[in-house]
Amino acid sequence: MSENLYVELSDRSKQIFKSVVETYLKTGSPSGSETIQKKDGINLSSSSIRLILANLQKEGLLFAPHTSAGRLPTDKGMRFFVDGLLEFGRLTQDEKNNIKQQCLSKGTSFQEVLDESSKVISGLSNHTGIVIAPKYQYSIKHIEFIRLNSSQVMSIIASANGQIENRIIDDRGRYSDNILRETSNYLNTKYLNKNIGEIKRSIQLEINNSKGRLEILSQNLVQKGILENAPNSENPYIFLHGQSNLLEDEIVSKDLDQIRKLFDEIENKFKVEKELLLALWGIETNFGKHVGKMDIISSLATLSFDKRRSEFFSKELIILLKLIDQKLINVDTLYGSWAGAFGNFQFMPSSIENYAIDYDKNNKIELKQSLPDAVASAANYISKIGWEYQSSCFHKVELTKPISKKYINTSAKKIKNYRTIKLWKKKGIVDIEQISDKNKAALVIPDLAVPEGNENSPAFLVFENYEKILKWNRSLRFGVTVCTLANMIKNEI
Numbered sequence: 001m002s003e004n005l006y007v008e009l010s011d012r013s014k015q016i017f018k019s020v021v022e023t024y025l026k027t028g029s030p031s032g033s034e035t036i037q038k039k040d041g042i043n044l045s046s047s048s049i050r051l052i053l054a055n056l057q058k059e060g061l062l063f064a065p066h067t068s069a070g071r072l073p074t075d076k077g078m079r080f081f082v083d084g085l086l087e088f089g090r091l092t093q094d095e096k097n098n099i100k101q102q103c104l105s106k107g108t109s110f111q112e113v114l115d116e117s118s119k120v121i122s123g124l125s126n127h128t129g130i131v132i133a134p135k136y137q138y139s140i141k142h143i144e145f146i147r148l149n150s151s152q153v154m155s156i157i158a159s160a161n162g163q164i165e166n167r168i169i170d171d172r173g174r175y176s177d178n179i180l181r182e183t184s185n186y187l188n189t190k191y192l193n194k195n196i197g198e199i200k201r202s203i204q205l206e207i208n209n210s211k212g213r214l215e216i217l218s219q220n221l222v223q224k225g226i227l228e229n230a231p232n233s234e235n236p237y238i239f240l241h242g243q244s245n246l247l248e249d250e251i252v253s254k255d256l257d258q259i260r261k262l263f264d265e266i267e268n269k270f271k272v273e274k275e276l277l278l279a280l281w282g283i284e285t286n287f288g289k290h291v292g293k294m295d296i297i298s299s300l301a302t303l304s305f306d307k308r309r310s311e312f313f314s315k316e317l318i319i320l321l322k323l324i325d326q327k328l329i330n331v332d333t334l335y336g337s338w339a340g341a342f343g344n345f346q347f348m349p350s351s352i353e354n355y356a357i358d359y360d361k362n363n364k365i366e367l368k369q370s371l372p373d374a375v376a377s378a379a380n381y382i383s384k385i386g387w388e389y390q391s392s393c394f395h396k397v398e399l400t401k402p403i404s405k406k407y408i409n410t411s412a413k414k415i416k417n418y419r420t421i422k423l424w425k426k427k428g429i430v431d432i433e434q435i436s437d438k439n440k441a442a443l444v445i446p447d448l449a450v451p452e453g454n455e456n457s458p459a460f461l462v463f464e465n466y467e468k469i470l471k472w473n474r475s476l477r478f479g480v481t482v483c484t485l486a487n488m489i490k491n492e493i
Contacts, residue, residue: 015042016052017061021073021081029293030070030338139195143187145180153180160193202400262372266359270379271389277378279485280472284346291343291368292336296320300340300349316340320349328358328365336368343367344374345381355381385471386464393469393483394444394462395435401428403443410448412474415467418442424461432461439463446476 009017019039020031033049036042042049053071056062061077064070073081098120142158153169191199263274285291300317304310320340323329329352336342340349347356347367356365359376367374407417407427422437435441444466447457460466460480469479 012044012048013052013056016044016049017056017073017077018081020053020056020062020071021077024073026290030064030072032070035070139193140191140199141193143191144184145175147175147177147180259371262375266372266375266379270376270383272379272382272387273390273486273490275486275490276382276387276482277375278489279482280378280382281344281375282485283478283482285344288344288368288371288374291346292338292341294336294338296334296336296340296342297331299336299338303339313340316349319353323349323352323365330364330366333366333368343377344371345378347377347381351381352377355384381472382468385468387468388465391465392463393465393486394460394480395432395441397424397429397443397459397461398431399428399459400430403427403429407443408448409442409444409462409476410446412470412476412479415442415444415462415470421461429459429461435461444476444480446480 016036019036019042023029023031023035033046033053036049037044037046044052053062056077057064057071060074061080062071063074064072139160140157141160142156144156144158146154146156148154148168151170153175155167155169187199191202194202263277266272266277267274281287297317297320300313300320303313304317306313317340320329320334324331324334334342337346341347342349342352344367352365352367356367356377357373357380358365359372360366360370362370364370365373365377367377407419409415409417418440419442420437421432421435421439421441424432424441424443425437429443441461441463444460444462445457446460458480462479466479466483469482470476472482473479
């Protein structure tokens with residue numbers, strides 16, 4: 001689809017479309033004809049630009065968030081931009097050789113290659129490196145354990161689509177040829193034509209219950225060769241490295257020690273972890289880079305006439321006007337998202353009224369210009385809604401058997417069915433031994449809220465802090481993303 005569109009677009013249309021996308025990526029703002037006309041290299045009248053924008057909208061590449069708001073790229077438009085217009089730099093031969101050397105060493109598994117690739121990408125780009133493996137949902141045709149030498153065994157997993165996954169196990173001669181053969185035969189007899197996710201869950205359950213024909217040595221062999229190596233059937237691997245680079249650009253222009261001091265100070269004062277605040281800041285505005293450039297008063301006034309949420313936006317507009325009248329907010333700085341959100345953490349006017357703080361004591365609430373005001377306001381918000389300091393948010397789990405839908409949360413409106421860890425263990429949830437049996441948690445499968453999700457999608461036992469994040473944004477995926485990024489940042493700084 002993208003290739004055909006690329007061919008059909010004229011050079012002028014490509015130029016205008018590229019301008020809209022690049023503006024959106026840099027600022028988060030829509031582009032109108034006057035804005036585009038001012039850019040270098042675009043020698044077209046406003047009327048010509050408007051005509052091209054209208055045609056691009058008809059093609060499904062652009063849309064207008066509301067009347068006279070300019071244009072933004074659609075999902076289809078972004079895919080087209082990446083596929084057909086985005087220009088990539090080329091690797092040097094030394095960089096290519098380095099990648100091969102690091103990723104393709106002897107005995108490296110598919111999982112390890114992808115993990116190393118993420119590290120390499122982060123190193124080359126000085127940004128966060130993300131690698132997502134393809135879904136591994138094909139049935140298994142053969143599993144084999146083969147002795148390589150006196151101290152090493154290779155596990156081989158062959159899937160129906162022809163993909164071969166292998167891993168070298170250091171065994172120091174513990175596994176006899178007889179154990180290797182019997183374990184291979186047992187697995188191939190019992191699990192032929194099942195996918196790897198089903199196999200993993202069944203084997204894990206068998207080991208946990210100490211049932212079946214798998215002896216201690218065989219269990220150890222299977223653990224190292226299959227359970228620790230193979231991906232889940234439906235869930236992609238996600239490899240993330242270089243999270244600390246997320247802040248690199250922000251730190252270049254500011255005093256790092258000053259930023260650290262500010263976040264430490266606010267953490268101690270409000271009892272909200274600095275890693276959580278950094279995660280929210282990064283997700284909301286890419287650390288202040290994309291705060292939006294829409295006139296908030298105009299946006300809220302326009303949306304007040306939208307019948308779907310007219311009452312909500314009308315109230316937000318009135319609150320904003322009151323804040324301006326009280327001289328708490330400088331009207332000249334009121335530029336943000338098309339929906340009326342403002343500043344580094346994208347506060348709506350009601351959130352500004354209830355939670356924002358003049359932390360730097362200049363008699364103004366400056367959520368865009370003042371980092372102390374912005375971070376302290378976010379911390380105050382999280383604290384006031386009941387955040388439990390230094391408590392867990394969620395724990396990713398593995399389901400070894402089907403669980404009744406009544407226990408699974410698929411909506412962010414209200415998290416229900418909190419149960420003890422002891423009960424969840426009885427229902428076949430594993431990898432939670434380190435959590436006290438008396439603790440209570442709810443089961444969440446965020447992907448079930450979207451059409452492509454299924455019960456094999458990632459599952460999480462969530463605690464009360466997770467529900468607090470949902471008060472910031474009612475999205476199960478948002479809650480998982482924030483907590484995950486916060487944990488990753490904690491490991492990096």
